[in-house]
Amino acid sequence: MDGDLRIYRSELLLKLPWLAQGFSTRTGGCSTGPYTTLNLGPATGDLPSRVVANRERFFSFFGLTPEKVRGVKQVHGREIFVVREKGPARTGAGLPAADGLVTALPGVAVATVHADCVPVIIVDPVHRVVAAVHAGWRGTLAGIVFSALKVMGVEYKTDPGECWAAIGPAIGKCCYRVPQERINLFYNQWPDLSGLTPPVDRLDLAGISRDLLRKAGLAGDNIDLAGICTSCRQEEFFSYRRDRGETGRMLSLAVLKERQE
Ligand SMILES: [Zn+2]
Numbered sequence: 001m002d003g004d005l006r007i008y009r010s011e012l013l014l015k016l017p018w019l020a021q022g023f024s025t026r027t028g029g030c031s032t033g034p035y036t037t038l039n040l041g042p043a044t045g046d047l048p049s050r051v052v053a054n055r056e057r058f059f060s061f062f063g064l065t066p067e068k069v070r071g072v073k074q075v076h077g078r079e080i081f082v083v084r085e086k087g088p089a090r091t092g093a094g095l096p097a098a099d100g101l102v103t104a105l106p107g108v109a110v111a112t113v114h115a116d117c118v119p120v121i122i123v124d125p126v127h128r129v130v131a132a133v134h135a136g137w138r139g140t141l142a143g144i145v146f147s148a149l150k151v152m153g154v155e156y157k158t159d160p161g162e163c164w165a166a167i168g169p170a171i172g173k174c175c176y177r178v179p180q181e182r183i184n185l186f187y188n189q190w191p192d193l194s195g196l197t198p199p200v201d202r203l204d205l206a207g208i209s210r211d212l213l214r215k216a217g218l219a220g221d222n223i224d225l226a227g228i229c230t231s232c233r234q235e236e237f238f239s240y241r242r243d244r245g246e247t248g249r250m251l252s253l254a255v256l257k258e259r260q261e
């Protein structure tokens with residue numbers, strides 16, 4: 001197994017000593033071929049035993065075992081699943097269909113799966129609540145970050161003005177050329193987004209997530225945008241678009257530490 005496990009962590013969120021978070025890269029795992037090496041996605045053509053070993057390795061970095069990590073069946077929508085119980089994690093077909101998870105339970109990690117789509121971690125430091133969101137273009141357009149903040153507000157009295165967020169590595173504007181109709185869908189909904197002044201032929205999905213978090217009430221200084229393109233950096237990241245679908249998956253993970261300071 002390659003010993004070089006590299007994980008991106010938000011410098012901003014590292015200031016919260018009671019939170020652990022990170023975005024995986026493709027290094028440090030045992031998969032081969034298009035899944036070289038840290039493929040964390042069960043729903044790929046990779047050998048399941050390798051994905052299991054890779055996931056255990058990644059989780060162990062955070063002191064977690066697989067039972068402590070919650071995921072969802074991602075469907076490119078705006079549903080948010082609330083993790084209310086510490087009980088055994090559902091897996092496979094039992095996973096709830098959603099594109100984000102929220103919890104206030106210490107020791108229970110929330111994680112989303114990515115290969116170009118934007119990973120967003122939202123933290124409410126006042127009520128100690130954390131959310132992991134998968135924001136592809138459909139979910140972004142459907143307003144999934146608003147959806148997450150709304151659920152946090154209803155469930156935990158979260159005020160977006162008090163929240164912090166980290167936007168991890170995702171396909172950049174440099175590599176995300178899309179049809180004009182798709183640009184128009186965003187423009188029609190939010191004509192004031194930065195970088196959306198037509199004519200353009202590319203989308204900056206991570207930048208749009210930042211803009212939408214600000215619209216929702218987060219302070220600009222409380223949003224950490226990685227600004228790293230998964231497609232450009234082939235040695236470090238899987239990219240669904242660059243690799244034409246035959247590729248591995250990264251995880252975005254956040255957890256409230258059990259022994260809180
Ligand atoms: Zn790029």
